[in-house]
Amino acid sequence: ETGVTQTPRHLVMGMTNKKSLKCEQHLGHNAMYWYKQSAKKPLELMFVYSLEERVENNSVPSRFSPECPNSSHLFLHLHTLQPEDSALYLCASSQVYYSDSPYEQYFGPGTRLTVT
């Protein structure tokens, strides 16, 4: 186990549904990330939170809405998704974000999302 948990592990939702993905890290880290992993494509960084403040939004459609209520929890709220949003959504954390020296990112197991 990496110390990063994600729930649910699998999710099937219709295009009109609203659902949320949850991520929790038990490592005492200050930065948390959401990535999208689609088949045959590189991991795509979606959002970054540093000290509970959103510091990166990589042109993600507004149907994805992140929330970071504290440094241990990260949510991704989903609404009116499209079939092309089906993918593995990975959460990660690192000790810090802003630094000249990189810190290892620890990934959760991901949520496999299918939009029907």
Added chain:
Amino acid sequence: GENVEQHPSTLSVQEGDSAVIKCTYSDSASNYFPWYKQELGKGPQLIIDIRSNVGEKKDQRIAVTLNKTAKHFSLHITETQPEDSAVYFCAAPFTGTASKLTFGTGTRLQVTL
């Protein structure tokens, strides 16, 4: 931003043989190059990384080499074992933000008996 290309996309080797995966990057200012391993049903996990001030780093059966002039870096796995079967990703940071990574498209390594 950074552009990372990774080859090959799939690699099959016999147990005991060596495996090499190569990545190229575009930003000459990049100074950190991690490699992640993703097993089925799990998230990526860092297995080795290299900073730009060294040309090679080893950790048991795994090594990474860096050629800054040519802007490419490689992962070398020797004496491969079935448990090495996984998808491997290289990455490089966006300019100015060491923790913001651009990932390669991944290499699926299959080690056969």
